[in-house]
Amino acid sequence: MQQFGRGGFEAASTRAIAAQAGTNISSIAYHFGGKDGLRIACADAVAERIAQVARPLPGLQDRPDLLHARLVLRRLVRRIVTFMIVSPGASDAVAFVLRELAQPDSPVLDRLYTTLVEPRHRALCALWSAATGEPAESEDVKLAVFSLVGQAVYFRVAAPIVRRRMGWRHYARAEARAITRRMLTNLDRMIGGGDG
Amino acid sequence: MQQFGRGGFEAASTRAIAAQAGTNISSIAYHFGGKDGLRIACADAVAERIAQVARPLPGLQDRPDLLHARLVLRRLVRRIVTFMIVSPGASDAVAFVLRELAQPDSPVLDRLYTTLVEPRHRALCALWSAATGEPAESEDVKLAVFSLVGQAVYFRVAAPIVRRRMGWRHYARAEARAITRRMLTNLDRMIGGGDG
DNA sequence: AATTGTATATCAATCGATTGATTGATTGCT
């Protein structure tokens, strides 16, 4: 996944992948049926991993009240940003996913959408609906959720230029805190209550 | 740029590029010195193009008042989103740029940053500062601007999944209007005045 | 306890195909 995330699927050679894994090239064909099989396996792996990070928090009732929904949303933003910035493998995972999501003819796009994007986005829409009162599956709510997660994704994908512009030497816990603070401010204001 | 944007630099073969351009492979070496030269030329071309889209609007004084700054910001968001969604070549241009910005060892990252990211981001920070009163080069303002443009970028890069989740058959003017409306709402609320 | 059978897994070696780059010849225009 690291090799795929760095420069794209075509840029990663099976030899480089095998070398980094400390094994032989043939093992790719043996275990995954080929380079494309490895691509699908990566999609499944990252779907399962991200699903754990963005999973609904325990203790969330079906019909949460407004304040509770906002609290859960805030905790989810904290967790997502922390995962994106701090977690070591997140960079490659997010890069891999976004590469696949970007090209419409990706062989794993459908898999990633149904197992990862759709359920997570739907859950966030439900929370957003509970926090704002707007209908969950309305066009505007869906776009609002997209614009929220889009921020987080951007802070990971465009990390090199963010670091440079911010003058950050690292991209770790301290920096994640600053990003989280700004994103929580955005969330609070976007939801409506200007209690930053 | 289209070939580079689709599957990445390595995925684009010089033969496919030459074929799409309706010329011979050797012309790449003749005019650009090789595949890497073509990469740099694409970076320069896209930098010039996007610079025009995000350029400061005419009639902007050096020290705009609060309301004027907000108005200019709103018009910039309109223009950027329209360009990202509607403009035919924007998809490839944004895809190309984001691919280069994503990998820290890109040979054109420095070029793109100094000519494209830095000046545009700095101008937006100045506007944001005028619209909110916060210091322009403060950490929080810079992050706020990043989270704003990150939304727009995401709506282009993740277009396939956005379309699918929204149930959109197209990704053109009507859809750009919906995205613009949501992003303007976000902008207004993020800036502070909750006048949606 | 020793041996054999079998499935699992990795290995070096090699396959044809494709890559970016280069060459010398050719074209079109002034």
Place this chain on the structure above:
DNA sequence: AGCAATCAATCAATCGATTGATATACAATT
């Protein structure tokens, strides 16, 4: 004639995939 541009042809290098041989582990048999 002279210059700029494009062309088909070819180069070594690398690509993904495949091959047959080999190593390991565990069950069945002697």
